[in-house]
Amino acid sequence: MTSWRLFTVLGPISGKTTSLVDLIRFGREAENEICIPDGQVSRQHAQIEKTDAGYLLTDLNSTNGTFLNDKRLTHPTYLRIGDAITIGPARFLVLAEPTGTLES
Structure with a gap:
């Protein structure tokens, strides 16, 4: 089983890792x-x-748009491992990390 995460590679919060949960909202507030x-x-x-x-990534009618893999998001889109999300000056990578332990 894997756990999905966002790693911030660019912008004012670069270096931050966030686990994906039921709902994550992005914004300046x-x-x-x-x-x-x-x-x-x-x-x-x-x-x-x-x-x-x-x-599912959805733009909330933002003024400047949300970009997925350098293309402006025009409708809600399912994420894949390795996708890049850009919101303003921030860029996030979608990563997967194994969870649990393997039994030998």
Whole structure:
């Protein structure tokens, strides 16, 4: 089994790792799970929601858009390991880490 994570590779919060849970919201306001304090980022910019089919990235009608693998997101899209998400000056990589232990 694997645990999905976001690793921030660029921007004001670079180096931060966030585990994906049921719902993660991005925006410049502090109540968001991932706060990006930058004027290019809307107060409530985007979200990742866990569904039965996977993790769904949705732009929340932001002014400057959300980008997935350098393409502007035009509709909710399921994430894959290795995807890159760009929101304002911040860039995140979708990673997977094994969870639990293997028995020999």
